Every structure is written in structure tokens, then in C-alpha cells.
Amino acid sequence: MRKTVLTLSIVGVSLSILASCAEQFGRSEEMPTRSDGAAFFVQNCSACHGNDGQGNGPEAGSLASQPINLTTLSATNNGEFPAARALSYIYGDPENGHLARVMPQFGGAMADDLVPVEIDGVLTPTPRELAGLLVYLESIQQ
Numbered sequence: 001m002r003k004t005v006l007t008l009s010i011v012g013v014s015l016s017i018l019a020s021c022a023e024q025f026g027r028s029e030e031m032p033t034r035s036d037g038a039a040f041f042v043q044n045c046s047a048c049h050g051n052d053g054q055g056n057g058p059e060a061g062s063l064a065s066q067p068i069n070l071t072t073l074s075a076t077n078n079g080e081f082p083a084a085r086a087l088s089y090i091y092g093d094p095e096n097g098h099l100a101r102v103m104p105q106f107g108g109a110m111a112d113d114l115v116p117v118e119i120d121g122v123l124t125p126t127p128r129e130l131a132g133l134l135v136y137l138e139s140i141q142q
């Protein structure tokens, strides 16, 4: 009887550990899609880069430097989408990163949900939002 209780409580503890792992990693099983990326883009990038990514958002005129046309990233990189460069430019060094101005809205939450993305042939843990964003950015290349 005692043994059964002990076994049951061990099973109970393992189940609750499993449950909390699933909670933490559960969402990561589904990769973000182009439409996730598009939604993120509209919320965080369109103001400057424009809804079509061509650099003519409503804020563009009031900036010291002109937002670049994001639909020609591949064209200006020998036809290959520069995922690593775009990612490090966007996320990069939190102090100087491009997203530094946008970042406080997500804060550390972004780093809690990482998905594997192949960047330059290496599977790299990437914040889910940015993984979706990369899919979207690649899809709008001309």
C-alpha cells in the first residue's frame, strides 16, 4: 500500500513537471507562418518601411535617414535572401539593434519563445516573432 502511494506520488510529480515543460515549450512545436510575420511587420515595421516594405511608411519623412526598401534585400545580395544580416540588423545588439526603439513592447518575452531557424545552414534558436518575420520578409523579395 505504502509503495503504491509512493509510486503514485512520484508519477504525480513527474506529470506536473511534464505539464510545466509542455507549457513552456508547447507553443514552439508549431513554426510561425508568413501570416504571423506579416502581422508582426504591420505592427512594428510598417510605420517606417511601409505596408509593402518599400520604405515609404508614414513616419519615413520625419526620419534622419530613409528606411530602406525591404523588398530588394535579396536583389542587392546576389539573389540570396540575407537572413543572418537582416536578423542581426533587426535584433542584433540590444543597445544598437534596430529593434531597440521597438523592443520595449516585447522586452524579455521575446527570448522566452525560441524556435529553430536555419540561418546560413545552421539551426539557430530564434525568437518566434522574428522567425515569422524572416519568412515574411523573404516572401516579399522581388
Ligand code: HEC
Residues within 6 Å of the ligand: 041, 044, 045, 046, 047, 048, 049, 059, 063, 065, 066, 067, 068, 070, 085, 086, 089, 090, 098, 099, 101, 102, 133
Ligand atoms: C523608426 C523607423 C523604423 C522602424 C520602426 C523599422 N525600421 Fe528598419 N530601417 C529604418 C531605417 C531609417 C533604415 C536605414 C538604415 C538606418 O538608418 O538604420 C532601416 C533599415 C532596415 C534594414 C536594413 C538592413 C540592411 O541590411 O541594410 C532592415 C533589414 C530593416 N530595416 C528591417 C526592419 C524590420 C523588419 C522592422 C520591424 C521589426 C523595422 N525595420 C522597423 C527605419 C525603421
